[in-house]
Amino acid sequence: MAEFEVPVLSIKNLNKQFGKGCPYCQDEESLVKNYCPVCGTVYACRDVSFDVFPGEVLGIVGESGSGKSTLMQCLYFDQEVTNGEAYLADYHNGEKNLFQESSQQQRYIRNNIMGKVYQNPLLGLKMNFSSIGNIAEKLIAAGNQHVGMMENRGTELLNKVNIPVHRRKEAPKNFSGGMQQRVQIAKALSNRPPLLLLDEVTTGLDLSVQASVLDLIKSLQRELNISIVLVSHDLGVIRMLADRTLVMLEGRVIEQGLTDQILEDPQHRYTQQLVHSLL
Amino acid sequence: MNTAYNFAFFDEGSKREIRRATLKAIAIPGYQVPFASREMPIGRGWGTGGLQLTLSLIGKNDVLKVIDQGSDESVNAVNIKKLVSDTTGVATTDHTAEASLIQSRHRIPEVPLKKDQILILQVPLPEPLRYYEPSENETKKLHGEKEYSGAWLMLFEQIMKYGSMTTGADHPVMVHDRYVMAPSPIPRFDNPKMNESEALILLGAGREKKVYAVPPYTKVVSLDFEDYPFEPESFEDKHCRLCGSTGVFLDELVDEATDETFYQCNDTSYCIETLNEVEPFGVK
Numbered sequence: 157m158a159e160f161e162v163p164v165l166s167i168k169n170l171n172k173q174f175g176k177g178c179p180y181c182q183d184e185e186s187l188v189k190n191y192c193p194v195c196g197t198v199y200a201c202r203d204v205s206f207d208v209f210p211g212e213v214l215g216i217v218g219e220s221g222s223g224k225s226t227l228m229q230c231l232y233f234d235q236e237v238t239n240g241e242a243y244l245a246d247y248h249n250g251e252k253n254l255f256q257e258s259s260q261q262q263r264y265i266r267n268n269i270m271g272k273v274y275q276n277p278l279l280g281l282k283m284n285f286s287s288i289g290n291i292a293e294k295l296i297a298a299g300n301q302h303v304g305m306m307e308n309r310g311t312e313l314l315n316k317v318n319i320p321v322h323r324r325k326e327a328p329k330n331f332s333g334g335m336q337q338r339v340q341i342a343k344a345l346s347n348r349p350p351l352l353l354l355d356e357v358t359t360g361l362d363l364s365v366q367a368s369v370l371d372l373i374k375s376l377q378r379e380l381n382i383s384i385v386l387v388s389h390d391l392g393v394i395r396m397l398a399d400r401t402l403v404m405l406e407g408r409v410i411e412q413g414l415t416d417q418i419l420e421d422p423q424h425r426y427t428q429q430l431v432h433s434l435l
Numbered sequence: 436m437n438t439a440y441n442f443a444f445f446d447e448g449s450k451r452e453i454r455r456a457t458l459k460a461i462a463i464p465g466y467q468v469p470f471a472s473r474e475m476p477i478g479r480g481w482g483t484g485g486l487q488l489t490l491s492l493i494g495k496n497d498v499l500k501v502i503d504q505g506s507d508e509s510v511n512a513v514n515i516k517k518l519v520s521d522t523t524g525v526a527t528t529d530h531t532a533e534a535s536l537i538q539s540r541h542r543i544p545e546v547p548l549k550k551d552q553i554l555i556l557q558v559p560l561p562e563p564l565r566y567y568e569p570s571e572n573e574t575k576k577l578h579g580e581k582e583y584s585g586a587w588l589m590l591f592e593q594i595m596k597y598g599s600m601t602t603g604a605d606h607p608v609m610v611h612d613r614y615v616m617a618p619s620p621i622p623r624f625d626n627p628k629m630n631e632s633e634a635l636i637l638l639g640a641g642r643e644k645k646v647y648a649v650p651p652y653t654k655v656v657s658l659d660f661e662d663y664p665f666e667p668e669s670f671e672d673k674h675c676r677l678c679g680s681t682g683v684f685l686d687e688l689v690d691e692a693t694d695e696t697f698y699q700c701n702d703t704s705y706c707i708e709t710l711n712e713v714e715p716f717g718v719k
């Protein structure tokens with residue numbers, strides 16, 4: 157990482173709470189983990205800041221409930237942040253806080269500058285539409301008006317993620333879990349975004365299928381030199397793909413650094429446990 | 436005229452309320468305005484949306500035409516005409532040019548509409564994005580943000596499946612460069628008649644409780660792609676067996692005796708008018 161390299165994505169002090177809060181939970185010490193026992197507010201993401209650099213895979217690891225998915229939803233505008241800032245180098249030279257933009261602008265950003273793959277394919281795909289149609293959806297949303305071009309691009313992408321071309325008009329509901337994730341990946345890549353968000357993409361798949369999807373992500377990342385934010389509760393997945401890693405606990409980033417360093421010399425007690433359980 | 440009812444069946448308050456929704460619909464071309472759809476003495480799905488608009492608008496001097504898929508004589512059209520004339524006493528007609536109010540299901544008449552006419556179309560499914568997005572809340576947002584990828588995606592899917600945009604009826608249109616609208620199940624052949632129409636066009640959905648409008652002289656464009664332009668049904672080289680007309684929407688029929696295919700105007704009143712015009716010519 158060069159010293160003056162401009163981040164693709166920069167997140168500053170992102171907070172997301174579910175609930176209004178109350179006088180009692182003004183004092184963070186009174187929370188039980190990330191939860192206020194008095195008013196029930198969940199502080200899902202707390203003061204999260206990080207940068208993602210060009211061509212980098214940034215891993216985010218943490219136990220279930222630590223706020224990883226909420227963070228990704230905020231980045232993709234599926235959820236509104238409580239407060240915080242986000243900047244994309246490819247959007248107004250990284251000078252506009254994405255969270256302040258209109259929902260129309262946020263749609264533009266989603267469709268042109270980002271791609272996302274959800275753990276649950278139901279959230280990322282229209283199960284009754286053809287696979288190639290699912291890819292076309294994102295191309296159309298980015299302004300494409302040419303069927304032939306979209307069909308070619310879709311076929312090329314499905315080929316890239318190893319979906320047999322003759323199945324391109326089939327609906328993802330007919331596909332296995334691994335294939336559905338491949339279609340989601342193809343869709344996410346369709347507009348050649350500089351940034352890809354992956355939330356537990358292999359969780360729930362058989363181990364062998366998991367390995368082949370991870371291999372695919374690895375090779376696509378090398379080929380396209382795309383930046384990836386990769387979320388997983390599984391440190392094994394993170395170890396395989398991430399250059400750098402953030403560790404989240406109860407909504408906070410408690411440790412970050414090069415993945416190798418974190419694995420070799422974890423600082424935080426929680427990270428030490430996590431690394432131990434991997435060995 | 437049946438005097439057991441208020442003029443035009445509804446009480447004045449109900450009619451005013453429907454007219455208010457209609458005015459809003461005219462002010463926002465292509466936008467679906469909710470209205471409090473009323474119980475009607477005919478079943479929902481039989482044009483109650485259109486009928487409510489007709490009853491709220493009709494005045495003593497109006498002349499009413501009702502057509503069902505091009506026919507003035509169908510049971511459905513006759514029932515609606517009867518209900519309206521029983522409760523208003525207004526005159527009815529088959530002649531498009533004579534009517535001030537035209538309620539129609541699945542067709543726009545062949546005789547071009549004029550500026551003192553109102554066309555009321557019956558709508559079964561007002562939401563053009565419904566198959567793409569089942570939630571009303573979400574489709575509302577999509578309209579609000581002019582996010583119509585879903586409308587084009589549905590056309591893309593048809594091309595993938597059938598090799599062309601074979602929607603047949605109800606091909607979606609963009610109204611006034613702003614709202615995507617379901618034109619109701621009219622054939623693609625009728626879509627261009629909506630563009631810059633001299634007559635006001637109102638669309639009413641009874642079951643879904645929505646009214647929307649294309650005001651006179653409004654731009655209406657059928658959705659398509661650069662390499663798959665919108666195409667109405669074509670009846671090139673075909674003519675009506677009865678009146679000889681070309682360039683109109685024709686029904687394809689089979690002569691059971693000879694097994695031969697022939698064509699006939701779908702708009703029956705147009706066909707009869709054309710026949711009546713042609714005959715004196717032949718006599719001369």
Ligand SMILES: Nc1ncnc2c1ncn2[C@@H]1O[C@H](COP(=O)(O)OP(=O)(O)O)[C@@H](O)[C@H]1O
Pocket residue numbers: 174190198199200218219220221222223224225226227
């Ligand atoms: N829509 C929601 N409403 C209320 N609480 C939520 C909602 N979504 C997530 N949470 C809570 O936020 C916390 C973080 O959840 P999540 O981001 O899904 O964690 P992870 O992905 O790390 O497992 C959890 O305590 C979860 O219960």
Ligand SMILES: [Mg+2]
Pocket residue numbers: 224225226356
């Ligand atoms: Mg999660």
Ligand SMILES: [Zn+2]
Pocket residue numbers: 177178179180181182192193194195196197
């Ligand atoms: Zn509280």
Ligand SMILES: [Zn+2]
Pocket residue numbers: 675676677678679680699700705706707709
């Ligand atoms: Zn004819």
